[in-house]
Amino acid sequence: MRKSTTPFEKPADASTDSFGCSLEKLSTNQTLRGAGLTVLRKGVREGLSQQVSTEASNRGFVIGVSTLPGHTRRIFHEHHATTHVFEQDSVYIRSLDERYKADLRNAFDFLLFEISPAALATIAEEADLRAVSVLNTITGHPDPVLANLARALIPALENPEQASRLFVDQLTTAIGTHVIQKYGHRTAASGTRARKLSRAQENVAKSIILDNLHGNVSIAELARACNLSRGYFIHAFRETTGMTPYQWLLRERIARARTLLLETDVAISEIAISCGFSDQSHFTRVFVNLVGTTPGIWRRNA
Template sequence: MQNLEPRLVQLERSDAWQQVLPLPPVMSSQQAGWKGIHFEYHRQPIHATPDYAFPVHIISIGLSYESTEFKANRRVYKQFWPGNVAINPAHESLSTEAYGNAEFMLMSLHPDLLALVTDRNLGVEQIELTPQVLGRDPLIYHMGLELKRELEFAGSDSQLYAESMATALATHLIRRYATRNAIIKEYSGGLSPYKLKTAIAYIQDNLDQSLSLGEIAAVVQMSPHYFAGLFKQSIGVAPYQYVTQCRIERAKQLLSRPELAIVEVCHRVGFQNQSHFTKVFREHTSVTPKAYRNSL
């Protein structure tokens, strides 16, 4: 008897796509160590896949197809447009056929994350998403492009940013694509003075490390998503934005010490990639680290 079960693709495996697609992704967040969200950028030739499924929610963003037609779940679609957003809920069977070269991005979220951003005590099995093959969603499209950009330029420096985007994407999916009403957690009052002081002290003491939202939240014994919302209320910016601001201010101080090479300053403020450090520093100060040092 033929096996009707779809092939389960585990994205955390390095050989995951060898099961269904001709080529591995051009870019993947796996090497960057992202938590909460997985991102991939693909360029695939003509192909047809077997039935497959994911244990996570998958959002596909089409960028270009050489052919104006493609097939999903054995149905032919002729209205493809760049920026098309497809939603494939966890464990839903999927098959695709591309009649020309295809360029697309994939984002995945674990179902647990969607449950964490809701206000009700809903189990993961109670939160279902409405699937779609063709659709427009400017916010998701923009998120995909920003994650691709962050992965390209920041690499392993992008973990904190990716965690924040994961929460934002989960919230958007609940609001727009959930099959039943689920109230999003609302945050009010901010962090207590003690918890805010503790979190800030931890950030300042560990600017040379690859900080994650989970690590900072654990210091004040809170869930990452609850902490992020209250922190933004207290400070006015998201945790990843605050950490970047602190790193730039620390970098300015260190650049005043001529005995420190710029690459050493880069590493002392938590950047693994000097070109990314230069880019972020210039975005915040309008000058490169070298130019800033020369101006002192």
């Protein structure tokens, strides 16, 4: 005998993703792992209407950031429905332990962050915040700070094989901290501590970073080498050096590149790759930002 379903339920369908979106209709479907977060990007170019429905799970919470204006979502609750129009940089947060059903209309492009209750507690502890296991649910609220942080991950989502793990870890840690501070239920500061690396810890961290100029080392690995938590390490490294680990990595890449530009005739494109940049264009952008001129002009003047 066929089992009946409630208005929220639908049979399992392999043609949909974990949020109930039709895989066939998705024009963008990208995933990246960060520090305590799963980062996703879901998009539909055309205004195709569809209904999504998911059952309750223990996955935690999802935070969505809309990069496009005009997406409309009619959300069905137990005894009523609400309609929301998403502007660019507006945010929603919903608990995945509740059943969800909504009609989606118009094109959309969402950056999504899935975070478990355990990860919430870890990020809060590492950021010196009172323990948090619940986020306040919102729909369509503007949050330009979170939107700017989220957008910075788009290149990494588009080319995950070229993404620096240090950069992704730092950015997702910042995103997690912002979410907890702004939306964590009864979050409050528990006081700040002076945090600096010992000379030995600083030397260990810098040595590991230099051995991985392409950025293929995670914040967690650096923190473990220093016997520190991930969040404590990021703060302590910044207090000690005046820079985040990724900023320090970029400066070391540029320092090595300047030596090669000055002492060798190696092509700029080859220097870019050998110093850990994805290509010459990326190298040039960072070089101009830190040095004030292009590698070619600097080499000629030097």
